[in-house]
Amino acid sequence: MKIDKSTIEKIAHLSRLYFDENGEEKMLKSMNEIIEWVDKLSEVDTDGVEPLTHMTMEQDIMREDVPHNALTREEGMKNAPDHDDEYFKVPKVLD
Template identity: 65%
Template sequence: MIIDKETIEKMAHLSRLELDESSEEKMRKSMNEIVDWVAKLEEVDTEGVEPLTHMTDEQSVFRNDEAARTLSHEDGLKNAPKRDEDFFRVPKVLD
């Protein structure tokens, strides 16, 4: 696949980019280099290689998210500046 001037102009239009002639040429050259590099990857023998879902075998170091009561309802409300029975009272923010 070769990236030509028309392709660059169409991609610039879709991306809402305004490119001058020199920028279009630089972009065309860069994109052709990328396409050539990807084409080289097709030459690699991948027979018998399992597809990867992640690049590493690392496991999550975070703990499981398990619900637990850490603060009672009354303890949560006892330092509230204002409260209305079981709820915090806060200043009105919308009219």
């Protein structure tokens, strides 16, 4: 696959990017180098290689997910600037 000037102009338009002539040439060269690099990956023999879901074999050690009350209602309301017995009060934002 080769990227030409019209493709660069279309991608730039869709991306809302604006290049002068020099910048357009640099982008064209850079994108073609990227495409060439990605094409080289097709040369790699991947027969018998299983797809990865993670890059390492390390696993996270997860704690047991046990529900518990970390704060009582009173502790939660203690630092609230405005509240009634059960709820936080906030300024009205909608009419």
